[in-house]
Amino acid sequence: MSDNESDDDVRTDGSGSGIVAPDDETPSWSERKQRTQGLSRLTYEYFERGRREDQDLRQQSDYVERDVLAFPAWPHEMMRNLALTSFFVGMILFVAAALPPEMPNPANSGVTPAIILPDWYLYWSFGLLKLGPLNPDLAILGGQKIMADRTYGVLANVVVVGFVAIVPFLNKGSARRPVEQPFWAAVGMSGVVFSLTIAALSIKNLIPMDSHLLFDLTFLVPIVSATITYAVLKTMREGYMFTLNRRYYRLRPPK
Amino acid sequence: MSLERKDDHDHKGWMKSRELSPLETIYLTTLIWLDKRLRVVDYLEILEDLYYKVNMQMPKSHTEQYNLDNKFWYWYPLYALGSFSTIAYIVAAISGALLGFYYAPAAAAADGSATVAYDSVLLIMGQLNLGYFLRSVHRWAAQIMVAAVFLHMLRVYFTGAYKEPRELNWLIGIILISLTLVFGYTGYLLPWSQLSYWAGQIGVEMSLSIPLIGEWVAQLMFGGFTLSQATLQRMYILHVFFLPFITTAVIALHIGIVWMQGIAEPH
Ligand code: HEM
Numbered sequence A: 001m002s003d004n005e006s007d008d009d010v011r012t013d014g015s016g017s018g019i020v021a022p023d024d025e026t027p028s029w030s031e032r033k034q035r036t037q038g039l040s041r042l043t044y045e046y047f048e049r050g051r052r053e054d055q056d057l058r059q060q061s062d063y064v065e066r067d068v069l070a071f072p073a074w075p076h077e078m079m080r081n082l083a084l085t086s087f088f089v090g091m092i093l094f095v096a097a098a099l100p101p102e103m104p105n106p107a108n109s110g111v112t113p114a115i116i117l118p119d120w121y122l123y124w125s126f127g128l129l130k131l132g133p134l135n136p137d138l139a140i141l142g143g144q145k146i147m148a149d150r151t152y153g154v155l156a157n158v159v160v161v162g163f164v165a166i167v168p169f170l171n172k173g174s175a176r177r178p179v180e181q182p183f184w185a186a187v188g189m190s191g192v193v194f195s196l197t198i199a200a201l202s203i204k205n206l207i208p209m210d211s212h213l214l215f216d217l218t219f220l221v222p223i224v225s226a227t228i229t230y231a232v233l234k235t236m237r238e239g240y241m242f243t244l245n246r247r248y249y250r251l252r253p254p255k
Numbered sequence B: 001m002s003l004e005r006k007d008d009h010d011h012k013g014w015m016k017s018r019e020l021s022p023l024e025t026i027y028l029t030t031l032i033w034l035d036k037r038l039r040v041v042d043y044l045e046i047l048e049d050l051y052y053k054v055n056m057q058m059p060k061s062h063t064e065q066y067n068l069d070n071k072f073w074y075w076y077p078l079y080a081l082g083s084f085s086t087i088a089y090i091v092a093a094i095s096g097a098l099l100g101f102y103y104a105p106a107a108a109a110a111d112g113s114a115t116v117a118y119d120s121v122l123l124i125m126g127q128l129n130l131g132y133f134l135r136s137v138h139r140w141a142a143q144i145m146v147a148a149v150f151l152h153m154l155r156v157y158f159t160g161a162y163k164e165p166r167e168l169n170w171l172i173g174i175i176l177i178s179l180t181l182v183f184g185y186t187g188y189l190l191p192w193s194q195l196s197y198w199a200g201q202i203g204v205e206m207s208l209s210i211p212l213i214g215e216w217v218a219q220l221m222f223g224g225f226t227l228s229q230a231t232l233q234r235m236y237i238l239h240v241f242f243l244p245f246i247t248t249a250v251i252a253l254h255i256g257i258v259w260m261q262g263i264a265e266p267h
Helices: A029-034 A038-060 A073-098 A120-128 A149-170 A182-202 A211-238 A240-244 A246-251 B003-008 B011-017 B022-038 B040-056 B076-100 B116-126 B131-158 B167-189 B194-208 B214-222 B229-261
Strands: none
Touching (some): A120 A182, A120 B167, A149 B167
């Protein structure tokens, strides 16, 4: 800007006051608060507190400028991922060329196929629909079931997805590694194994095994694998792996 | 208004006074042209501000802090699974858009005769150059996306990456995996083959057995209690209109949050 120009001149070249208010013109949170009442006032009050808290934390911390603990998505992660992209897309094209899909007969409501199946990734959900035997019946209702088996199956889906959704609110704390939280790692393993066994249950007519045995195994195998996971992780925490990780654990002792 | 001020805005003269390469000239001319009309510079300023906020405030990681940066985190390869889901999604979107040029969701009879929908898939597979490959790519991209999403969820679970402050992203993830599965399901019905038809049959029965709102859901999603043209058309619109928009937006939100929060440290 030329220097013979007065400051109150309206500038339109994007220097000076464009649409971004310069710092000294931006009202502070408390100035904004003055003009408001009710909920918006509360909001501003909170903001001011939040700011102050951030500021305090920043001053206390020995980090310079930075206060979140994580590694940056950009550029570390993104670069790595972009490099993997072409490889991955190549893999999709290769598999697609090698294993083209089939085309079954046209839809026919008169002919029920021997096995009705969704795509493999819905087997678990399909399996949950077959939990009829677990549907409790009430003696008061004369052995009648409270709800139809299929309602029960749909409900089972809701329960499973719901449980997965609330995991972050059940398992809190700063532990991250499975060794640090053997219990939740065991829960996870049982979940993974259950998703496989329940998928197997959904295609029970394809599996050469007594269907009652399969039904029992569907629930037993996950429990067994959870137990094994728990035991193994507990051992790792005290034994060989612990020595290996000693340097790490000196810095962050397991709780 | 002074003369000097006019000079200040004489962009052409300014460009002449610099010795610019043709590329730079074209770039600047375009930029100035756009800026005169759209005030691009103001927005660039905001973007720049944002860029520095995002990038300069990057968190210091544990690896940096504890000087562990030469230690290999052996689960690290699994951290690519989220990106793999995104990539598979993009591949499926592109191949799907191409398939959409030839597919027609019509005449959904169920008497064992080939319908328009079925025939259009056959046409893609038999007549179209590279059509069979295209369909194969779309299918595999979809399958691989589901697998990648599921494995991504497991990696997030077993590295405890869902904990504070990332609970919200976990919930968004649950929405994403559901959307992915519904995507797969609606696509499965489109060829209107035997498999499609009977999978649709299960879908209707599942909706009907939802307490209280079952019939309403069946009407809404499947266009009735038996499978018909209405079912196919709804699946089609879900698959090529609603789901793509919703899923893309939610993925953008999901990754945006990851960008802001950073990847959880494997402590
Ligand atoms: C369409 C599906 C999905 C896409 C495209 C996607 C994409 C991504 C990407 C690119 C990341 C960055 C880190 C990484 O790649 O591992 C990420 C992180 C994350 N995702 Fe997903 N995701 C999807 C589904 C899910 C699901 C099903 C969940 C869990 C229920 C989930 C929960 C999370 C969480 C909590 C993070 C943060 C992890 C961290 O900071 O280490 N996402 N997602």
